Amino acid sequence: MIYDLDAAKDFDAQKKPIKGQFVIPEPTTILLYDTQRILFMPPGNDPPGFSNAQWSDSLPKLIQTKLMQSFENYDSGHAPFAALEGSQADYQLIIDIRAFQVTLTSEPFAEISLSAKLLGKNGRLIASRVFVQKNKLSAMD
Numbered sequence: 001m002i003y004d005l006d007a008a009k010d011f012d013a014q015k016k017p018i019k020g021q022f023v024i025p026e027p028t029t030i031l032l033y034d035t036q037r038i039l040f041m042p043p044g045n046d047p048p049g050f051s052n053a054q055w056s057d058s059l060p061k062l063i064q065t066k067l068m069q070s071f072e073n074y075d076s077g078h079a080p081f082a083a084l085e086g087s088q089a090d091y092q093l094i095i096d097i098r099a100f101q102v103t104l105t106s107e108p109f110a111e112i113s114l115s116a117k118l119l120g121k122n123g124r125l126i127a128s129r130v131f132v133q134k135n136k137l138s139a140m141d
Contacts, residue, residue, distance in 0.1 A: 001052065001053045001054075002053075002054055002055070002056050003038065003053065003054070003055055003056065004055070004056040004062075005055075005062060005063075005066045006066070007066045007067075007069035007070045007073055008070035008073060008074070009070070009073045011073070011074050015074060015075070017075050017077070017078060018071065018074070018075045018078035019078070019090075020078075020089075020090030020091055021078070021080075021081075021088075021089045021090050021091075022080045022089050022090060022091035022092060022093060023080055023081055023082065023083045023084075023087065023089040023091075023092050023093070024064055024067050024068055024071075024080045024081075024082065024083070024092075024093045024095070025064075025082070025083040025092065025094065026060045026061060026064050026082070026083075027059075027060045027063050027064055027095035027096060027097050027114075028060070028094075028095070028096045028097070029059065029060055029096060029097035029098075033059050033060070033097045033099075033100050034058055034059065034060055035058060035059060036054040036055045036056075036057065036058050036059075037053075037054055037055075038050060038053045038054060038055065038102070039100065039101040039102070040101065040102050040103075040104055041101050041102070041103045041104065042104070045104050047104070047140045049140075049141070050140075059097060059100055060097065063095065063097065063114070064082065064095070067080075067093070067095065068080050068081070068082070080093065088121075089121070090120070090121050091118055091119065091120060091121070091126070092118070092119040093116060093117075093118055093119075094116070094117040094118075094119060095114055095115070095116055096114065096115040097113075097114060098113035098114065098115055098130070099111045099112060099113035099132075100112050100113075102137065107136055108136075108137045108140060109134050109135060109136045109137055110134070110135050110137060111132075111133070111134045112131075112132070112133050113130065113131065113132045113133075114130070114131045115128070115129075115130050115131075116128065116129050116130075116131065
């Protein structure tokens with residue numbers, strides 16, 4: 001089974017256009033999350049039916065692609081692009097994957113944690129934020 005993520009597409013009618021051009025390099029992460037596998041914690045306890053389940057691409061590439069699609073859905077005229085050698089951009093959105101797994105406890109939950117940093121043309125930090133979302137799972141299907 002192959003699973004995918006959806007890009008954000010429903011935005012308020014009054015939105016501010018994105019100013020400047022920016023790139024989204026491939027997210028960084030530890031080796032554990034650089035995989036196509038759906039991860040369960042503790043490792044080695046994959047529930048039945050998930051032994052062959054995987055994401056549609058490696059997590060860093062999948063997250064990069066879905067972020068770029070989300071920004072394009074928001075403002076197609078100022079959509080970001082992947083970092084290209086020699087390309088100049090006004091901003092870089094640096095993402096670090098901190099968690100992306102299902103934790104198997106008496107009440108299993110899915111957890112995603114991403115760190116985002118916005119850098120200016122000179123490489124200076126403009127803004128940063130950590131996004132964490134945990135959702136309890138009612139069933140392991």
